[in-house]
Amino acid sequence: MKKSSKELDLPDVAFCPAVPRAHVLLAILVIVAVGMYFKMGRVSSSDVIKLEIRQSAIAPRNTEGIKSIPVVDTMLLDTISFPESSDLVHKSGRRFGLSKDFALTFSGQIETRNELNIAVTIASDDGFRFDLDGTKICDFPENRGFETTVCPVLLKPGKHDWSIDYFQGGGPLGIITEYSIVDNSGNPRPRKLFGQSSPELKFIR
Amino acid sequence: MKHNEEPTPMPTSKYQWLLGAIVVLALGFAVIVWNYHIPKQKLWDESFYLSSAQRYLDGKMFMENHPPLGKLLMALGESILKPNADIDTHSMGIKDTVENLPERFSFIGVRFFPVILSWLSVLLFFILCGLLTKRPFPALVLTLPYILQNALVIHFRAAMLEGIQIFFLLSALIFFVYAWCLEKVRYRFYAALGFFLGLALCVKMNAIVFLSLPAILALRHSYLMKQTGKFSFRRFFGWIAVTLLFFLIPYVGIWQIHFGIANKGEPAQLKEVSPEYKDLLAQGSNKSLLNFPLMFRDAMKYSLRYNQRVPRLNECSPVENGSSPGRWFFGGKAIKYGWTKQENNQVGYFYLVSNPIAWWFGGVSIILAIALSLSRLVFRIKIEDGQAFSFIAVFVFIYLAYIAMILQMGRAMYLYHYFLPLVLSLLCGAGLFRYLFDAVYDRNLWVMRIALMVFACEIIVGFIYMSDFTYGKPVPRQAVIDRQWLATWQIEPLQ
Secondary structure: OOOOOOOEOOOOOOOEOOEOHHHHHHHHHHHHHHHHHHHHOOOOOOOOEEEEEEOOOOOOOOOOOHHHOOEEEEEEEOOOEEEEEOOOEOOOOOEOOOOOOEEEEEEEEEEEOOOEEEEEEEEEEOOEEEEEOOEEEEEEOOOOOOEEEEEEEEEOOEEEEEEEEEEEOOOOEEEEEEEEEEOOOOOEOOOEEOOOOOOOEEEEO | OOOOOOOOOOOOOHHHHHHHHHHHHHHHHHHHHOOOOOOOOOOOOHHHHHHHHHHHHHOEOOOOOOOOHHHHHHHHHHHHHOOOOOOOOHHHHOOOOOOOOOOOOOOOOOOHHHHHHHHHHHHHHHHHHHHHHOOHHHHHHHHHHHHOOHHHHHHHOOOOOHHHHHHHHHHHHHHHHHHHHOOOOOHHHHHHHHHHHHHHHOOOHHHHHHHHHHHHHHHHHHHHHHHHOOOOHHHHHHHHHHHHHHHHHHHHHHHHHHHHHOOEOOHHHHOOOOHHHHHHHHHOHHHOHHHHHHHHHHHHHHHHHHHHHOOEOOOOOOOOOOOOHHHHOOOOOOEEEEEEEOOOOOEEEEEEOOOHHHHHHHHHHHHHHHHHHHHHHHHOEOOOOHHHHHHHHHHHHHHHHHHHHHHOOOEOOOHHHHHHHHHHHHHHHHHHHHHHHHHHHOOOHHHHHHHHHHHHHHHHHHHHHHHHHHHOOEEOHHHHHHOOOOHHHOOOOOO
16 A cells, blocks of 8 residues: 555554553443443332332322222332423433323332431422321322422431322323422522432432 | 455355354344244334235236335235235225235235345345455354344334345445455446346335445446556446446336336326326336336326425424434434234333344444544544455445435434444444454454454343334333333333
């Protein structure tokens, strides 16, 4: 091959003179394999929320009796974050193939070492009901647009069971649940998505 | 760049190549051919092609967007195997699409040629990888992203056009690559190139960018002959003329078979043709080759009108199956071709969805190939393997030309319109393998072998992971949701 005077000579080893190309290739492929294992192999440790999908011939119109609607699917999630849309799409982009006449029950456990004031903010379309240790904390039992309800909660030290029932009749839908820890002076800290642990509050599966 | 290399010394050991060919054919048979009559339901555009195939069998004149060869082969499979001889299938040819299949309808006939040619295309891909890499084991491993690409497999197992088209294009590419390696110019390679390109364009028009192959080859040979002082324009135009002639033989021939077979005019179809064409049909002159230009003109006009009628892409619409070319690179948007509900309420899906590992291997390859080409063009970097670089540059050129062509189209396009660039990107991967690793392969034999085996395992695992969507196996909702690695795929379970 004729070599022009302008031709640029590159070293024979492209990346690092000490590491042969074949080893670089193998290293890249091993990293890909590890990535595949974590993506395909098992449930992520951040999936701390149990989700039950409920559907029946009779469409739910309020939060009454949601628990009596048969569960058609159960799965795990990391957060309750389904932005307002025409069908149920998690913020991660995962689509659930649900658009009307269904109910969801989110549940799990939270743990705190000290007494803690938190404000749980639930934006939903349509209604919801938030329970802690089997006691209703707050709800919006009827249809509504994508609106927000703030529920103050005083958590005693220890583990607590929580659940959120949600229903969708028709039209747009969505539910986003967040919490913020209220400090000693009564000021709320920045909100986090329900499911994301903080130093004072831990979500457990 | 080197210009006078010896022809690629392909065989290292004939038995190794033979073993590789047997492995790819066996694997291809298992994933593409085995039980291809299942599902016993229409997938995606099969409803169009079943109607067209039935119209050929009934001798009905009709207009359709795509050239005739793919549908003629479907009709041929049906007429040879006759799996539906005891049922009345005429109702399938009444409308442009088949809404309800006759009871007990079997797909063995209409899917036969698409499936068989798709299956044989894996051997062609292996041969191409062999010509590019010159080594049997890397060629075998680099063929896996093609064989085990779920998006291709679901398409190949159905009565659709892409498998047939890719078979002819890979045939053309083999002659192109082989002719490129030869110093002596032979007209028969131009003839073969023209012939297979003619067949590919008889299946789908989007192969038109591959017509640049004979021109590129002629320029290459002209350059070589200029070096030795033997170049003449007569030779150059001779190569082009041979290509054109052998292109036109199948192209005109297949279209003429279409015009000749489809001769019973029906009111709905006759609305689409000119009065002159109607007169030809009335006189029975449609079988005459002399009337070819008129009938061909009407067919092209119809195709143009059809494409203008196809809705524009509306990605905001929840029912839109089309997607923009930018998303194809990542494997979006997946298309639900069909589904079956089982007794236990679980759903089996037939999704056009990628094996992400194989798909992204192509994506990474094309990015590296573009980077290498630009580096040579802009920074004049030294080329280590001129022949491998030439193939990479040609594939990159056709890839970019195809994408540029698609970007000009106003109508909605679909993920499977990326199949041709996908194949080119996988071939770029094979070319890059040779470019980057040929010189060091023997020195690091075991590292290279282990790397190739790891790669093969990743492709196989990726295929198995997505195969529920390829073969319609029932999957729980969680599995469907979890398989959506990227939001752009838009996989979703049924309501």
